[in-house]
Amino acid sequence: MTAERGETAAETRRGWTKARAILAGGLVLGVGAAITLAAWTDNEWATGIFGSGNFGIEGSTDGTAFSDHSSEAEAADLAFTVGAENLAPDDVVYAPFAVQLERDSTYDAEVTIGQAVDPALVGVTADYVFTDTLGCSEAAYAAGTDENAATFALGSLDDVQNVCFRVTAGDDLPQGVNGEITWNFAAVSGDAL
Template sequence: MSVHETPDPSRRSRKIRAVLAGGLVLGVGAAITLAAWNDSEFATGEFSAGAFNLEGSVDGTAYDEHASEAAAAPLSFSVDASNLSPGDSVSASFAVRLDEATTYDAGVIVDQAGTSGTVSGLTYELTTTDGFGCDSGTASSLVDAGTAVGSTDANGAFDLVSGAEGVDGAPVNLCFTVTAGDDLVQGQSGTATWEFLAESQA
């Protein structure tokens, strides 16, 4: 007759605790292993603003900034614009470009910045020319002939292209032609200022 031993409850409990303890040890070991496989990558960017500057010239060679109405470049007309009579027309050349530091192309709108004195009886036309000078050949009309001095029309817009790094952009050459009408008043005197408003095409 065989005798069955009754398991000692305390001994069984010790085995379970040992297994659980082993499991806890394995769990801690697994967590450490996972942490050892963590890795990171970092990326950084440097940000700098571009440059944008419009400049003009009354001789096609020397360019400078004329950033306000008070600092406007004085146009040099082909004949004496201070002694007009009805039917007379006078012309003056101007050029604009983006300077060598500019990093964006531009869209330019021609606007009438203001007048002083009396400019009634005067109309003008603004054209682009193939080279600098009103006798260089007309490329296109920006402001139609017959536009009253002191106003603009919807055609007065063109584009400028920036140059390569450290190089001035290609100029757009312009010609203003002012014509005196029959209603010009003897002895009248006035000035007109135009603005070339450039906006970057970034």
């Protein structure tokens, strides 16, 4: 009986040894399989670089020196013809202004003109036309186009829109008044140049 017990114990130990060997082999195979899977891992990457364009308009009273007048406080002083600060009924005065895209603009523009007449200037009217050149006089005004057109386009860096302003004093202009007429050129960007 002892011999049988000894054989059974030896067989049991051999069984455990085999089981351990199989488990160890399985662990080795598992590690090998994990290594094999890692060898087949791959990555792909992509990136883009982004930035923004530039956009703006600028104006000139002489058609040569353009600059940015970005607020009403920084408005360009128009050079009206003689007598603009000493108007009498039926007087008419003229002044030119030119608008273009800023030199670093990368988009075209749609520009809307707005004007505001100081209420103190009773009877004074203001209007404008677009002209081919910057000169502004009675003759230039008469030859101009699109009187009081609300909008114009600047489609390239070479485009310059010349505007001729005309201010007329009416018969009901009171004596001794002072006031301003302000024009606003509001630009909205459009297509890339």
